[in-house]
Amino acid sequence: MYLTQYLHRALQQHPEKVAVCFGSRQRTFREFADRVARLAGALQRIGMGDGDRVAMLALNSDRYLEYQMAVPWGGGVLNPCNTRWSVPELVYALEDSGTAILLVDDAFIAAAGQLLRDAACLRQVVYCGEGEAPAGMLDYETLVRETAPVDDAARRGEDLLGIFYTGGTTGFPKGVMRSHIGSGIAALSLLSMGLAETGETYLHAAPMFHVADFGAALPHWIVGNTHAIIPGFQPQAVLKAIEAHRVTSTLLVPTMIQMVVDHPAIQDGYDLRSLKTIAYGASPVSESVLERTQKVLPGVGLVQLYGMTEIGPLTVNPPDYRPGMLPLAGKLTAAGRTSNCVELKIVDAHGQEVPRGTVGEIVVRGDTLMQGYWNKPEQTAEAIRNGWYYTGDGGYFDEDGYLFIADRVKDMIVSGGENVYSAEVENAILKHRAVAACAVIAIPHAQWGEAVHAEVVLAPGQTLSAAELIAHCKTLIAGYKCPVSVAFVDDLPISGAGKVLKNRLREPYWKDVKRCIA
Template sequence: MYITQPLHRAVQQHPDRIALRCGRRSQTFRTLADRVARLAGALQGLGMATGDRVAILSLNSDRYFEAMIAVPYGGGVINPCNIRWSAAELLYALEDSGSRILLVDDAFAALATRLQADCPWPLTLVHCGDGETPAGMAAYEKLIAGAQPVPDAVRRGDDLLGLFYTGGTTGNPKGVMISHGGMYASLLSLLAEGMAPEGGVYLHAAPMFHVADIGMSGVQWVRGNTQSFIGAFSPTAVVEAIERDRVSHVLLVPTMIQMLVDHPVMREGRDLSSLKCIVYGASPMSEALLDRAMAVLPGVDFMQAYGMTELSPLATLCPAEYHRPEGRKLGKLRSAGRASFCTEVRIVKADGREVPRGTVGEVVVRGPNVMRGYWNKPELTAQTVRDGWMHTGDGAYMDDDGFIFIVDRVKDMIISGGENVYSAEVENVIAQHPLVATCAVIGIPSADWGESVHAVVVPKPGAALSAEEVTAFCRERIAGYKCPRSVDFVAELPVSGAGKVLKTALRAPYWGDRKNQVA
């Protein structure tokens, strides 16, 4: 199985079908195949050899999609960069991955120049934006026009498709190695779930560096459907794209759904009749929000997908029928669904033994979609994938029908607005402040973001420190979404007899007696 296979099939079966729509630009599968083969050749001309990593730092676009296909087509490995990361985090990912080519659009051209200057080896920049190509960068369209098409390298199976960097539990991002076969297994699972009916149009509204967007768009890619693009999420942009491109499927996190359904644009009488399904992930959706969404978007199905980057990304799916009024009576709406096709899911104790139904344990997943491991981190890989089972770090229980209900996070991760924030990563930054003695970071409920990052700080004796100073210190070092939105100052942190910080005690005032300690 290989990610370029659907391109060959589409060209053979419906070459004149529209493959990509981006604003006023559109292209057929025939044209896309030619551009991909030429871009692959151009990247080889810039030095990309088999297995080399090529990074992308860009807002969503048709060119982003072309590059994600052209890199493996030419034998390379994609490294989609998180557009919300700081320069230091991006530079770490470039250095750790060994990326020597970086594709960048207008929004990040200036930042890319800084990264190029700080990179320890020559970093070739390719400008894939719509504006004038900055000095020192290769122009994307000129590269394609001047290159000869090359044959597909047909990287497949266990061959590395991409490195996807996620936040690190120990402070540094970690590169998740996803293979062609692993990604394709997730796509086939989604296809079997009926996620890509013939003739559909998928909207890239979530950021394309997220493996969730790659997975949800990928199933449409396998089917040979059309892809539509907006640079970044906004309710108006989503509505305009649905109306203009007759979008049928879109992936949104619950916070995006809330922003969309409550926005004035939804009261303007727009024609959204093409929309058939909204897939959401990162956290469950409240019944109140689901009711509002279904009232504003009658006839649209809602489905929840649960997974993680390390699972390429799918583990479970909660189908549309459990979101409808009759299905909700079965009590599955707050679940993350059941194991998808191609995966096994269990709830286990610390020793790996499965717990009885209804008992909380850790979610583990086995299947062809499990990552190959963490790039350059064999010890962490061995800790995380044991006997073929990916240990997710999520605490949950399974009911008698095989539905899992997430209740806590073993690895102490916060999900804010659909973004993963590891407490340890934020704590490591705050602890560097010269006036901080120690600290702990937790997630607290947020009406807007599901959870927000909250820091509990112990200042050094006699130090005068403000919440604003803590936040500003963090913003200089990590992405804005990881920075604390609120800060408490205390004389000491609660600890266990073994000296471990009792984060359950820190969370208690905010979560109260809720059974689920996640939003």
């Protein structure tokens, strides 16, 4: 099993079918496959060898889809870059993975210059925007046009497909190694649970660098569906794309769903009758948002996915779910049932399975599991024990086999669909000379689900404002990771073992809030 085999099948079965729509551009599977084979050859020509990492830092586009297929077609390994990261974070991921080739679009030309200066591993930058290639960069369209197509390298099975960087509990991102077969099995699992049917059109509205959109699109590749793409999420752009391309399926994080259904433009008469399914997950979701969505988009199936970069989808709530439907009444905030290709259980602190209804840590195993964290054997060994991946999330099964997420074992904050690890934020805060100690926690946020909050102890004789501290953080980490609020305190609650008691810090913020995690 390998990623590009889906493209081969589509080329065989319906070569003249539209494969991708982006703006005014449409390409058939025949045209798309030809460009993929040419781009693969071009990447080989500029230095991509077997197993070499190739990064892309860009907004959503048809060229992003070509990158996703061309890199493995040419024998390389994907390294999609988070567009919200700061330059130091990007440099770390590029150097950690040893990436030598980077593709950038118009939005990241300035960042590319800094990355070339600071990331010693980078040798080539390819401009994949809409204008003229800046000096010192290779032009994407010229490379595709002037390179002959090459045969598919057909990396497969346990061969590495991509390194997907996620936030690190140690303060540094971790590169999750996903294989071709692991990603393929995850796609088949979603396909078997109703996430794609032949003849659909999938809309890439969530960031294409994110494994959530990548994974949600894979079952549509298997059955040869059309991919519609918008550069980035905007509520009205989603509505326009659904109408223009007769979109049937998309993936949005709950914040995006809320912004779509609450946007005034939804009353403008857009024809949304083609839309059958919205998959969602990646962040906390409220019952009120789901209920409003069903009122505004009656007949649209809401599919809740609970998963993670390390292993793909763990649970799925079925696409025929409607609030109040029996036998699913009361399951609105459930994460769903275990997906078809993994085994999941709830364990106590000693690794022993607990009875249904009892909260414990969620652990999972299966062939979709990552190969490990790139260059981090100790963290890999800590996360994967006896073949089981310890998620760090707490939850319980009800009597019907539905998983409910109770809280997080790890100190991870999910804000607007993006994972934020408290250690990363704390490391940034502690680099300010006025700070003696700090703790970062999640607090409720009406729009983003959770927000980053810092409790800070100042060094003796020092003064500092919240605005100054937040500005300091923004020089070190991505803006979405920075605190949105800061409380200056005299001390932090400490356990007998010397650990900060974050549950005490969270309590006043969450005592009147039901915490739901998707």
